[in-house]
Amino acid sequence: MTERGEFDDVMPDLPEPPQRTPEKIGENMGMRLLHSVILAVMINLAQSLLLFLTVVQFLLAIVNNNEPNRRIAEFGTDLGTWLARAARYQAMSTEDKPWPWGAWDE
Numbered sequence: 001m002t003e004r005g006e007f008d009d010v011m012p013d014l015p016e017p018p019q020r021t022p023e024k025i026g027e028n029m030g031m032r033l034l035h036s037v038i039l040a041v042m043i044n045l046a047q048s049l050l051l052f053l054t055v056v057q058f059l060l061a062i063v064n065n066n067e068p069n070r071r072i073a074e075f076g077t078d079l080g081t082w083l084a085r086a087a088r089y090q091a092m093s094t095e096d097k098p099w100p101w102g103a104w105d106e
Contacts (some may be wrong), residue, residue: 026095035097039086046079078105 025032029037057072096102 003052025092028057032092035101036090039090039098043083050079052078 009061037067053072053076057068060069060072061067082098082104085094085096089092089096089098
């Protein structure tokens with residue numbers, strides 16, 4: 001059994017990443033490139049959104065006696081999970097497409 005990590009209480013359990021990359025990609029490489037480029041734009045937007053939410057969360061915590069907004073915190077966790085899935089797809093360590101081609105909350 002693995003030790004508890006720093007983020008175990010906020011990050012959902014994700015399936016273990018494969019120990020090696022697939023020997024052969026099963027989808028058309030042109031479509032995969034298109035999906036990867038679209039994901040790169042979406043990752044950039046997600047990072048901007050995360051920066052905005054960080055500032056809002058910080059200001060709300062100051063106003064609310066150092067208590068963070070639960071909905072922003074949960075969305076930040078979901079966004080981080082999506083970013084990880086998108087990066088795994090772009091790096092070709094998985095063929096599972098993240099949202100918008102797959103489910104948001106798998």
